[in-house]
Amino acid sequence: MLTLTINKPYDFAASVRDHGWISLVPCRWLDEQQALQRVEQLSTGRVVLLHLTGQERARTVQIEVQINEAVTAQEATELEDKLRWMLKLDENFDEFYRQAAQDISYHHRLKSGRGRLLRSSTLFEDVIKTICTTNITWSQTVSMVSRIVTHLGDPLPQNPKLHAFPTPAQIAAADDLWFQDTIRLGYRNAYVLQLAREVATGRRDLEGLKDADLSTKDLKKALKDIKGIGDYAANTLLMLLGHYHLLAVDSEFRQRVTAKYFPNQQVSDKTLSEIYEAWGDWRYLAYWFDDFLEEAK
DNA sequence: GTCCAGGTCGCGC
DNA sequence: GCGCGACATGGA
Numbered sequence: 001m002l003t004l005t006i007n008k009p010y011d012f013a014a015s016v017r018d019h020g021w022i023s024l025v026p027c028r029w030l031d032e033q034q035a036l037q038r039v040e041q042l043s044t045g046r047v048v049l050l051h052l053t054g055q056e057r058a059r060t061v062q063i064e065v066q067i068n069e070a071v072t073a074q075e076a077t078e079l080e081d082k083l084r085w086m087l088k089l090d091e092n093f094d095e096f097y098r099q100a101a102q103d104i105s106y107h108h109r110l111k112s113g114r115g116r117l118l119r120s121s122t123l124f125e126d127v128i129k130t131i132c133t134t135n136i137t138w139s140q141t142v143s144m145v146s147r148i149v150t151h152l153g154d155p156l157p158q159n160p161k162l163h164a165f166p167t168p169a170q171i172a173a174a175d176d177l178w179f180q181d182t183i184r185l186g187y188r189n190a191y192v193l194q195l196a197r198e199v200a201t202g203r204r205d206l207e208g209l210k211d212a213d214l215s216t217k218d219l220k221k222a223l224k225d226i227k228g229i230g231d232y233a234a235n236t237l238l239m240l241l242g243h244y245h246l247l248a249v250d251s252e253f254r255q256r257v258t259a260k261y262f263p264n265q266q267v268s269d270k271t272l273s274e275i276y277e278a279w280g281d282w283r284y285l286a287y288w289f290d291d292f293l294e295e296a297k
Numbered sequence: 298g299t300c301c302a303g304g305t306c307g308c309g310c
Numbered sequence: 311g312c313g314c315g316a317c318a319t320g321g322a
Contacts, residue, residue, distance in 0.1 A: 186318030
């Protein structure tokens with residue numbers, strides 16, 4: 001077992017579920033156990049099953065990580081790094097909480113320690129998942145990601161129904177027609193295959209962007225250079241990378257912000273975005289944690 | 298059948 | 311820089 005520690009405020013159960021990624025394989029939320037389950041492939045090639053739960057302490061929250069089999073010290077270190085990244089445990093949210101405290105409604109929702117939206121262990125996985133959210137319904141996003149993982153990712157030895165997210169090389173090696181007929185990403189097939197081949201052959205360094213000391217502007221330029229990543233997707237990925245300055249404006253954003261602030265009106269994206277102007281570096285999270293009435297779908 | 302979904306690309310201006 | 315049609319897939 002592995003233990004990760006983070007200072008309060010931190011709400012484990014809320015944090016890992018506040019973003020839709022929790023519903024995409026190889027992640028899963030186990031409600032009875034209040035646990036995050038994930039299949040992860042290590043750099044050694046080994047595939048393990050992780051089971052994370054949060055335990056309250058006086059000033060900290062301990063995240064206990066159960067691994068389905070013994071791992072080496074080196075593998076444990078790799079897992080710890082990946083999990084701290086996925087849960088954003090080492091990002092500083094103090095300034096965000098300070099601003100949220102000025103607004104009683106935000107303060108009430110965030111005081112338990114939220115804002116660390118779940119991301120994947122690799123930027124490669126996050127880019128592909130983001131491409132699978134564009135111009136499509138969420139239920140189809142779930143299906144597409146599920147096909148990518150089950151057909152191309154390495155299985156968990158102890159339970160071959162579960163798979164890790166495929167490596168760039170595994171996707172890159174797929175036959176184009178097989179991919180089109182089996183994975184069925186629509187016109188996104190070409191984008192995903194192209195990206196996987198660029199990364200697998202070393203022509204594009206995606207993971208290097210994770211700790212590159214780039215301005216938001218330069219990081220966004222690097223993301224939009226990926227075929228299939230436009231303004232919405234780039235801003236979504238910037239959020240995942242810890243840049244919350246820009247809003248990812250999509251149909252959902254327009255619908256929610258219009259319904260709350262401009263009911264029965266037709267307003268521009270610019271006007272909608274101005275709602276969160278005062279949040280400065282934290283605009284994305286201000287939108288994300290705004291209280292929209294969840295309409296029954 | 299038709300429309301459209303948590304958009305993006307490539308084109309013409 | 312902006313407007314516009316095409317785009318694969320599958321559910322409503």
